[in-house]
Amino acid sequence: MIGDASTSASGLPVRLDSLIGRREELSLIRRLLQTSTRAVTITGAAGVGKSRIAIAAAESLKRSVSGVWYVDVSGSGGEVAAAVAHELKVDSGEDALSAVTAAIGESDCVLLLDDVDEAVAETTAFVDVLLTSCPGARLIVTGREPIASAGNVLVALGPLGAHDLTASSDAVRLFADRAASADARFAVDEGTLPHVIRICAATGGVPLAIELAAAQLQFLDVRTLAKRMDRQLRTLEPSGSAYRSLRAAVEDSWERCDPAERRVWTDLSVLAPGWDLELGEAMAALSVPEPDSATAVVKQLIRRSIVHRRRLEGGVRYELLPALREFGEERLQDPPEVRRHFVTCMIRRLHDAEDHWFSGRQAEILRRLRGDIPNIRRAVKTAAALGDTDRAVEVVVTGWRQAFQIHGSEDELATWVAMALEAGTPSPRWAALGHALRTAIFGQSGKPGLAAAELEQAGAARDIVLSGDDPDIARTCDAAVRSAAETLERDDGEAAILLRSLLNELGEDAYRFGLMNTPQRLAARLYALGDTEAADAVGAAIVERAVAVGDRFERSFLLTTRATAAAAVGDYTTAEAAAREALVLKRGLGNGLGVAQALELLADVARERSDPVRSARLLGAAAARWREAGALRGNYPPYFYDRDRTERAVRHRLGDPAFDRAFGYGAALSEDESIEFALHRIVEAHGRAGVPSLPGASPLTxxxxxxxxxxxxxxxxxxxxxxxxxxxxxxxxxxxxxxxxxxxxxxxxxxxxxxxxxxxx
CATH class of the missing domain: 1.10.10.10 (Winged helix-like DNA-binding domain superfamily/Winged helix DNA-binding domain)
Structure with missing residues (x-):
């Protein structure tokens, strides 16, 4: 680790630098050892600070025990008991283990066995004997993989937080503290903070990488350093022996892996962070074709702390931390083959989601897709970089609704489709589908000129496909182009005729997840025409399929469409009921865009019912959902209501100061809270910004x-x-x-x- 260390009177190395963060982990280890737990193993990837926190934990316990000893097992050659005996200054004789247990006896002590990776089995055996023979002994063990002792509790140490960083984040504070040693004049301020955040994010929050980055300020300014962090193994190489090498730490992990584990490590390096176990297993299958063996190798990499396991709300995702990912990419034996395999894996996942949308797997698919978005983006980039234009377009066309619309990032679609189409010359099939998708995007975002140009290209490619000999592909391309043309049609009657024709031709295929959303759009156009009976009939077909499998998304989408049409004709009773029911269904779906639409509709209901404060709050909550989704409002009238009219009316009624206060109130609510607020399940009169709280009622959820x-x-x-x-x-x-x-x-x-x-x- 960075920094000089000597030995304290308690036998622990003395650190001359401060421990930044890790309060929760330190408290957990201390609490475990002060209760019934007698052995704790701290595991984690190279450089996450296992030894540092272990020493801090042992230091915090020294006043409550008779002795604390530190043993560096890395140089013991597997002779763990002999290394402990040496530290205890015990004559080990021919039986070091017996000598150690006799010396410790029943005394209350803490023994820290550091860096046991070269002697995991020997350490396990030593710990088992010590726990049995010395009832007062407590052990802290560190390593990249856990020991197998039955009396051991595992504490997996991850990196410091590296997302949504601020000046007070632990990673930034660590950089600032260590940077002071490299450059006494350096300070984290408004000018340097953005670069420091970029540096800390690039490290993935790994303390060793952050410390090495801070040390580079001896040679580089912070702006230049931030620009070079994409290749941190080279950029952060230390200039002298006083600093531990990040590359050397990663190479040590590499040496401990067997050939199969190394191949899978390199295969996993092409993935963006945040993949699930199923995708990891699919990538591993390239080098380890037998499924059970592939799973075993991935699990072993997790055990060895090569793969980092990250808990998220609702599940677990995995990643290689940046330095490990970079190292794996360097050692790819056949990069094009691995990258092609990655694109294939993602296409299979997207088709699987489309094929099983109306099934009992919908909830699973929704969760999976939300986490898959970074790798969907990477698959487009990867296929484009390989010059595989057709597959780049296929990723976008297959994933447009599931990845970008449901999770609220539809606005980036045009860029991704352009990247895919411009990677080379697409075949007529994928040219037709790609340009048709761009037509729909531009048609729904108020860019009719661009949409018309895309439609012309889509139609030309479609005509080539129609002259071919594959009727299924011809049918798909023709339907896609005609469907795209509907988004440019401002006459609801003409649009409904076109969509009805498509629905009849496509049959059950019209209900496939990402195909064209034909039934939903037909219902929207019919509602806009005022033909509620026909719209309800189309909706009933959607609901029938949705209810059969417990779907919530399609039902909520349909309800929002109905609420939009009702509000447009002044039927606010229907609009409110439908929007409220949609919000109930949308809870927990991660469909922020859909939540925003429903909130805006309820804001207009509140305006109509002379409740301008509530209306402004709902508009603020909706704006926050649009902002979180990174999306701009669409311009497809059957789906999107004119919220600007609502805002103008409410602002006029309240005046700017009162409107801004109420709007800010709503903007501060989370998605779940905004739904609660819209459904009247939280107290509306919160004590802030001059809005009095209800007497005796808590203003908090x-x-x-x-x-x-x-x-x-x-x-x-x-x-x-x-x-x-x-x-x-x-x-x-x-x-x-x-x-x-x-x-x-x-x-x-x-x-x-x-x-x-x-x-x-």
Missing amino acids: ARETQVAALVADGASNKEMARRLFVSIRTIETHVQNALVKLGLRSRTELALWYREHPTRR
Whole structure:
């Protein structure tokens, strides 16, 4: 590790630098060892700080035990007991293990066995004997993979947080602290913070990489360093022996892997972070074709801390940390073959999602797709870079709705389709489908000129396909082009005729997930025409299929469409009922774009019912959902209501200051909270920005109250996230929302509020 170390009187190495962050992990290890747990193994990837936190944990316990000893097992040659005996200054004789157990006896002590990777089996055997023979002994073990002792508890140490970084994030604080040693004049301020955040994010939050990056300020300015972080194994190579090499640490992990594990490591390096086990297994199958063996290799890489396991709300995702990923890419034996295999894997996943949308797997598919978006993007880039234009277009065309529309990032679609089409010369089939998709994108975003130009290219490619000898492909391309043309049609009657024709021709294929969304669009056009009976009939066919498998997305989509049409003709009773039911179905789907549409509709209902404050709050909540989705509002009248008219009317009624206060209130709500608010399940009169709280009522949601209680107990964000099984980002959002609603400025004030208002919890 970086920094000089000597030995303290307690036998622990003395660090001359400070420990930044890790409060939750340190508290957990200390709590385990102070209760019934007698052995803790700290595992993690190279450079995450296993030794550092182990030493800190042992240091925190030294006043409560009779002795603390530190043993570096890495140079023991597998003679663990002899290394311990040497540290204890015990004459080991011919039986070092017996000598150690006799010396420790029943004394209450802590023994830290550091870096046991070269002697995992020997360490396991030593720990088992010590736990049996020495009832007062407590052990802390560090390594990249866990020991197998039955009395051991595993603490997997991950990197510091590297997403949504701010000046107060642990990764940034660590960089700032270590940078002071490299350049005493360096400071994290408004000018340097963006570059520091970029550097820390590029490291993936690995402390060793952050420390090495900070040391580079002896030679580079922070802006140049940030630009070079895409190749950190080279950029962060230390200039002298005082610093541990990141490359050397990664190479050590490489040497411990067998040939199959190394091949799979390199195969996994082409994936973007955040893949699931199924995708990892599919990639591993390239080098290890037997499924059970491929799974075993992936699990072994997780065990060896090569693959990092990251808990997210609702599941687990995996990644190679940046330096490990870069190292794996360097050692790819056949990069084109591996990258082609990756694209194939993603196409299979997208077709699987499309084929099984109306099935009992819908909930699973929704969860999977949300996490797959980074790798869908990477698949487009990879296929384009390989010059495989057809497959690049196939990724986008197959994934347009599931990846980009449901999860609210549809606006980037045009760019991705362009990248795919421009990678080379697509075949007529994929040219027709790609340009048809761009037609629909531009047609629904108010760019009729661009849409018309794309439609012309799509039609020309379609005509070539129609002259060919594959009727199925010809049918698909013709339907796609005609469907795209509908988005340019402003006459609802003509559009309905076209969509009805397509629906009849396609039959059951019209209900495939990403095909063209034909039934939903037909229902929207019929509602816009005022033909409610016909629209309801089309909707009934959708609902019949949806209910059979527990679908929520298609039903909620249909309800939002109906609410839009009802509001357009002044039927606010129907609009409210449909929008509220849509929000109930959308809860937990991750469809922020759809939530925003429903909130805007309810805002217009509130305007019509002379409740301008509620309307402004709902508009603010909707704006936050659009912002989170990174999406711009579409311009396809059957789906999108004119929210600008609502805002103008409400702003005029309230005046700018009052409107902005109410809008800001709504914008501070999370997605779940905005749904609760829209459904009248939370108190509307929150004490903030001059809006009085209802007497005796808590202005916080139940979850915010839980968070306030934990803040009052002194818990960190990480501790709260662990206890409540949510992400740290969610905790930060709850804390911020509580502060805003209560008109407070700090966590201390929030803690005081909680203690002083026992009747309002």
